[in-house]
Structures are given as structure tokens and as C-alpha cells.
Amino acid sequence: MSDSTNIIESVKEYYGKKLQTSDDLKTGACMTPSKQMTKPMKEALSAVHDEVLSKYYGCGLVIPEKVERACVLDLGSGSGRDCYALSKLVGQEGSVIGLDMTDEQLEVARKYIDYHTQKFGYSVPNVEFVKGYIEKITEAGVKENSIDIIISNCVINLSPDKKAVLREAYKVLKEGGELYFSDVYCDRDLPDSARKHEVLWGECISGALWWEDLLSLAKEVGFSQPRLVTATPVPVERADFKQVLGDARFVSVTYRLFKLPSALQPTRQVIYNGEIPGYEGELKFDHQQTFKNGEAVSVDKEMSTILSVSRFKDEFDFQPVSSGSSCCVPAVEVKIDPFVYMAQLDSKGELLSPACCVSTTDKCC
Ligand SMILES: C[S@@+](CC[C@H](N)C(=O)[O-])C[C@H]1O[C@@H](n2cnc3c(N)ncnc32)[C@H](O)[C@@H]1O
Known part of the structure; x- marks a missing residue:
């Protein structure tokens, strides 16, 4: 597993042929914390078809606030769980595009378009699934400056070129648009020996960025500072995997990044x-x-x-700003080590534990 083409082909094989359902996963990377959901989110997720849910491999909750009528793009949409939940939440006047490179995943996702269109009482589908690469979003037909919200759930870690993914995401977002995504990060830059492990790459572990690298990449591409929404631990239990990974630790983090104009508003x-x-x-x-x-x-x-x-x-x-403090609210640096943040939550008894992959409230194990 070294060059980009090998990685892409191996990931396609993993999600197209090797995994059949979320029960086949071998680490805790694809687990979604069980709390945090509002009632409309729970209702939207529990309306999603069972086969779609059984092939859910996400690691976070990527449903942001205020999505009605938005145009949403899901990078690495898989079997379409988040797309369908958002299809309900954006309403008939909104739209959702799921982008994925793996035929088998797209096939399952597309199979249920009519089912959900009827279930949500829409006259026409508001969701479509497009085949393509998250490193080449515009080549897949998504127009520049056309998207309100990009989501992605446990996918960018799988890409051999994370900077290209962020660059393309920035391009297709409208000004003021948001990238709201969950992904796995590491507490260090992993050595090559760990990076080359095919199963651990497929499991969203070996391709995980050192969390600080995300902050630099986002800045290079032009995004606002990544704002951490939640962080939950990613357990890797198997002894043979631990041997490859040493004492590296992993976390699933949900970040929000915005595409802003270059001239900022005053404080x-x-x-x-x-x-x-x-x-x-x-x-x-x-x-x-x-x-x-x-x-x-x-x-x-x-x-x-x-x-x-x-x-x-x-x-x-x-x-x-009220006079006295007149011009100046100092710029706030939002950078925080997600592992430190998790430790803080843990000490207050507020750390969410990961739940199983099928994460509607009533279907959670
Ligand atoms: C871990 S699964 C997550 C799927 C989905 N987001 C979910 O939550 O169930 C990763 C998905 O990303 C897709 N994927 C991985 N790398 C990709 C790439 N470079 N371009 C397009 N899709 C990719 C895979 O085909 C797979 O469906």
C-alpha cells in the first residue's frame, strides 16, 4: 500500500467486496456516539431503510443545525444513511448529492431513492448519488460555488491526498458555506510501517491524519479555523493491530470549517x-x-x-461592541488538542462512549 492508485483500489475492494455490513468491521473506528441527537434527527434517522443502515460505516454525527432548503453534498456517501436523513431534514426544496467511488455502495444507495421519496411524501426525489472521487469533486460534475453544506462521515482519512479533498471541497462551497465532517485523527504522524497496513487503512486507522495536520491543511486551502464540535475515543483492541500501531491513539472528531470572504467583519x-x-x-x-x-x-x-x-x-x-471595549475583541484561537479535550470531558464524566454503527436510537446495540 503505497502509491495513491493502490490505496484507492484497495479501499474500493474493502468497501465494495470485503465488508458486507457494519458487523464485519474489525476496529472501533466506525462507531457513532449515541447521544447528542435532537428529535428531528432521531426521526430522520429512524426513517432510513434497514439495508442502508446495515451498511453504515460512519464515525460521527454529521447533521448540522439549520439545514432546511440547503443544498448538501456528502463526500463518500456509502450506502447513503446520512444522505437520506438529510433528504428528510432539508425538505422538498432542498437537495442532497451523495458522492462515492465504489459501485457496490452506490448500488445500495440508489436502490432506495424511490422508497425514501415516498416515505418523506415528496413529489420528486431530492437526493441523487454520483460516482466519483472526493479528490476530484468538480470532475464528478459538482459545480464550483454551488453547495451550502458539505458533510462527510469517516471518509477523508481514507484518501491518499487529503489536501486535494479539502481544496475541492472549498471550491464547490458557496461563500459562507460549511464543511461539517467527522473523521478519525491520530495523536501523532504514523510511521510508514503503520501506514502500509491494508486492513488498518480500510478500517479508517492507518490513513488518519495527525490532528494538527488538519489545522494546517485547512489554513493552506483557505478555510476558517477548524472548530471542534465533539470528540470521542476510537478503540483499537486487537493485539496484532496494536503491535503495528504501537502506542498511537485515535479519536473521532467532528469539525466545522467555513468558506469566508477575505475581508472579515468587525468584532x-x-x-x-x-x-x-x-x-x-x-x-x-x-x-x-x-x-x-x-x-x-x-x-x-x-x-x-x-x-x-x-x-x-x-x-x-x-x-x-459596547463602548469601553470599543474596537477590540481579541481574536480567539480555537485550536485544541482533541485528546486533551477528551481527557477534560472524561474528568467531568461527560465523555460520550462510542455506540454501535447502526445508530438510530431504537436500533442501537
Ligand atoms: C468508512 S465508509 C463511510 C461511508 C458513509 N459515509 C457512512 O457513514 O456509512 C467510506 C466510504 O468512502 C468511500 N470512499 C473512500 N475513499 C474515497 C475516494 N477517494 N473517493 C470517493 N469515495 C471514497 C468508500 O467507497 C466508502 O463508501
């Missing part, structure tokens, strides 16, 4: 109006920023810009 006070369904009391934007309904919060230029150019712009009142 401001913002007041959340509490009108996003499911988030009336508060909007927990990332691990350190929660906006409570009606409460004025001073935000730095980057957050001020995110809130005023993204789909959240009508959900906030914007006011100048």
Missing part, C-alpha cells in the same frame, strides 16, 4: 434569536462557544463573519 456583539427548530434554548456552535437565546455575546472578527455570511445570518442580531 461585534451578537444575540441569538432562538428560532432554529430543535435549538430554541441555545445553539452550541462548537466545543467552546454556545449562544444562549437572547443573550448578547462579544465575538471576534472570524466568528462575526461566520455568523453574518453563513446560513445563520438571519438567526442573530448584530450590534457594535
Whole structure:
């Protein structure tokens, strides 16, 4: 497993032929934490067809807030679980594109388009599945500046060229658009011996980036700082795998990144109006920023810009920072080591444990 073509072919083989259902997985990478869901999310996920759910290989919850009428792209959509949940949540006026390179995965996903269209009471499908590579999104037919939200669930780690994936994602997002994705990260840059392990690559372990590398890649491509939403441990139990990996540790992290204009908005006070369904009391934007309904919060230029150019712009009142603190809310660095964050959560008894892959509330093991 070294050059890019070998990696791509081996991953296709893994998800097309070797794995039949999530029970065939050999590590805990493809596990989704069981809590955190709003009622509409639970309803959307429990409406997804059982065969689609049985082939779910995600590692996080990639359903962000305020998706109604959005145009969503799922990178590495697999059998389509997240696409179908979002198909319900975006509504008939929204749309969802699932992009994947593996025929067998696309076949299962496409088989249930009519089923979900009927189930959601739509007159025409609002979801389509496209064959292509996440490193070449525009070649697959997705237009530049056309997407409101990109999601991806446990896929970018599988790519031999993560920078190309981020570059293409940035290209197809509209200004103010968001990349909201879950993926596996490592606490170090893995040695070649671990990188070359075919099964561990397929299991979303060997291709995991050192978490700091994601931050640099995102910056190089032009995204806002990656904001950590949640982090959960990824257990690797098998002795033969541990031998290959040494004492490297793994974490599944959900990050949100925005495509912003180059001229940032000034620092401001913002007041959340509490009108996003499911988030009336508060909007927990990332691990350190929660906006409570009606409460004025001073935000730095980057957050001020995110809130005023993204789909959240009508959900906030914007006011100048009160005199006295006049010009300056210092820029907030949101960088945090996800392993440190998990330790903090653990000490407060708030660390979510991974649940099984079929993660609707009633189907969870
Ligand atoms: C771990 S599975 C996750 C599938 C889906 N997101 C889910 O949550 O069930 C990885 C998926 O990404 C796809 N994939 C991996 N690398 C890809 C690439 N370079 N281009 C397109 N699809 C890719 C695989 O075919 C597979 O369906």
C-alpha cells in the first residue's frame, strides 16, 4: 500500500467486496456516539431503510443545525444513511448529492431513492448519488460555488491526498458555506510501517491524519479555523493491530470549517434569536462557544463573519461592541488538542462512549 492508485483500489475492494455490513468491521473506528441527537434527527434517522443502515460505516454525527432548503453534498456517501436523513431534514426544496467511488455502495444507495421519496411524501426525489472521487469533486460534475453544506462521515482519512479533498471541497462551497465532517485523527504522524497496513487503512486507522495536520491543511486551502464540535475515543483492541500501531491513539472528531470572504467583519456583539427548530434554548456552535437565546455575546472578527455570511445570518442580531471595549475583541484561537479535550470531558464524566454503527436510537446495540 503505497502509491495513491493502490490505496484507492484497495479501499474500493474493502468497501465494495470485503465488508458486507457494519458487523464485519474489525476496529472501533466506525462507531457513532449515541447521544447528542435532537428529535428531528432521531426521526430522520429512524426513517432510513434497514439495508442502508446495515451498511453504515460512519464515525460521527454529521447533521448540522439549520439545514432546511440547503443544498448538501456528502463526500463518500456509502450506502447513503446520512444522505437520506438529510433528504428528510432539508425538505422538498432542498437537495442532497451523495458522492462515492465504489459501485457496490452506490448500488445500495440508489436502490432506495424511490422508497425514501415516498416515505418523506415528496413529489420528486431530492437526493441523487454520483460516482466519483472526493479528490476530484468538480470532475464528478459538482459545480464550483454551488453547495451550502458539505458533510462527510469517516471518509477523508481514507484518501491518499487529503489536501486535494479539502481544496475541492472549498471550491464547490458557496461563500459562507460549511464543511461539517467527522473523521478519525491520530495523536501523532504514523510511521510508514503503520501506514502500509491494508486492513488498518480500510478500517479508517492507518490513513488518519495527525490532528494538527488538519489545522494546517485547512489554513493552506483557505478555510476558517477548524472548530471542534465533539470528540470521542476510537478503540483499537486487537493485539496484532496494536503491535503495528504501537502506542498511537485515535479519536473521532467532528469539525466545522467555513468558506469566508477575505475581508472579515468587525468584532461585534451578537444575540441569538432562538428560532432554529430543535435549538430554541441555545445553539452550541462548537466545543467552546454556545449562544444562549437572547443573550448578547462579544465575538471576534472570524466568528462575526461566520455568523453574518453563513446560513445563520438571519438567526442573530448584530450590534457594535459596547463602548469601553470599543474596537477590540481579541481574536480567539480555537485550536485544541482533541485528546486533551477528551481527557477534560472524561474528568467531568461527560465523555460520550462510542455506540454501535447502526445508530438510530431504537436500533442501537
Ligand atoms: C468508512 S465508509 C463511510 C461511508 C458513509 N459515509 C457512512 O457513514 O456509512 C467510506 C466510504 O468512502 C468511500 N470512499 C473512500 N475513499 C474515497 C475516494 N477517494 N473517493 C470517493 N469515495 C471514497 C468508500 O467507497 C466508502 O463508501
